[in-house]
Amino acid sequence: MSRARRFRRKGRAPALTALTLTAALALTVGCSSREEVQDSASTGETITVTDQRGKTLTLDGPAAKVAFTVMPAPSIFAAVDRSYDRIVGINQSTLTANQGGMFGKMFPASKSTEVIAGSDFVPNVETVTQLNPDVVVQWGDRGPGVTEPLEAAGYPVLGLEYGTQEDLEAWITLFSEIIGKPERGKELVDWQHDELASIRKTVASQPGPRPRAMILSKTGDTFSTTSPDGYDGFQFPLVGADLVSKGVSSDSGQINPEQIIAWDPQVIMLSGFDKSTPADIYSDARFANVAAVKEKRVYKTPLGAYRWQVPSMESPLMWQWMNRLLYPGRTDNTLRSQVRSAFDDLYGYEITEDEIDQVLRVDVNRDAANYDQFLR
Incomplete structure (x- = not known):
């Protein structure tokens, strides 16, 4: 850009x-x-x-x-x-x-x-x-x-x-x-295209099996997720994830806890469209043996100008956020500087360090595994 x-x-x-x-x-x-x-x-x-x-x-x-x-x-x-x-x-x-x-x-x-x-x-x-x-x-x-x-x-x-x-x-x-x-x-x-090429190059260089991952929404006692028919069918493979919900065909995406347990995701990314937090998932005894819970890899998705999980001007930032959590061995911890540059270029806005924390939901994600890479 x-x-x-x-x-x-x-x-x-x-x-x-x-x-x-x-x-x-x-x-x-x-x-x-x-x-x-x-x-x-x-x-x-x-x-x-x-x-x-x-x-x-x-x-x-x-x-x-x-x-x-x-x-x-x-x-x-x-x-x-x-x-x-x-x-x-x-x-x-x-x-x-x-x-x-x-x-x-x-x-x-x-x-x-x-x-x-x-x-x-x-x-x-x-x-x-x-x-x-x-x-x-x-x-x-x-x-x-x-x-x-x-x-x-x-x-x-x-x-x-x-x-x-x-x-x-x-x-x-x-x-x-x-x-x-x-x-x-x-x-x-053109910027979106450049970032697509960049993330594809990064993922191609990351060996090993792709981490099992999903988007999870929790409202009361109801759980739902996304299917490959939507944007996540593009976004998760793009960043190097195995989308565990690829077989979901329900329009509502509603699922039960038993299905989540059977999928055993290694990474859970919580929807920005509800008020759920990682603590809500950790405290649910039914999920005690789910890999993402045992390894503290449950994360609330960021909220920038809009919710990052859906197609937006900040989608390239979401791709980087997802990939860095899926592959925490990356040493180029530059997401904060990327956020700063993007907000300036996109909105003409000088974002502060506290505001970057807000976007990345540091308040609820701070103690999650590998989230220290996003801290100042």
Whole structure:
């Protein structure tokens, strides 16, 4: 990734862009229709993109206001723009993550952004209308029930698909195009490609059987995991792990304790979508003989701008974190410096040592095996 910095910020958002300010002024003088607002914000630079549904969208100019029903998308968009200024609506789950992680520190406005959808992704069209975005980012592969209400209200919908590295790169490219920064999108995709090549080279040099590993989610007495049909089917083999849940076919991923015991994972990585901690797994007597428990190799996955376990701008950091825990013999303990560099390049943010601890969940992972490699 290029090391050019457009700005550097710590703890405060930069000034409004000219497009955002223009749109805001148009609203305050009493525009009565969406068309009038669009005309007032137009720069004369028409932008045409094709989303992942194959549908073509034409904008009058770079989008100044964007709303998201899709959970991980705002953090990716903010990295592309190196700003939160254009984001006006988000999913409830995104808001929860923003309020508990680094994203809210980097972009304080993200902790109080209007919610336009919940876990079912059905948009609240009334709220969307109040926000009046230039584009709404929505799932493009979950049927017309989540897209048609928005399109019927006159809003361009950027339809996305999810689950692969290629999808992630498509998001980066599409976001860069709708804000008129295609060169930034190429820069970020190139970085992802460079990091993919790097981790593959590292794994190829690591001999021996691949450690048995899994992602585990625990909510109350219910356990679930991921299948190879999702991103982890790509991510775990990439970093040199044998994904023990490769035979899971349930849509919910729900499993019972007996299945975990039978798999006997050597490494357990706990989901960032629940409140479970390594201590919860260690204290469950049923897992006393599971290799990961006996060897203290249960880890809470990091939370950066968003939860690292899903496709995001910080996925290359997740790959490094996973590989270093799977193969603790590595001597190039540079993850903290990689986090520092990435947050600067992606978000224009100078992350502190305490904040790196927060991202890496040192509070709950400190005593786990081999986690000392991530301590300062």
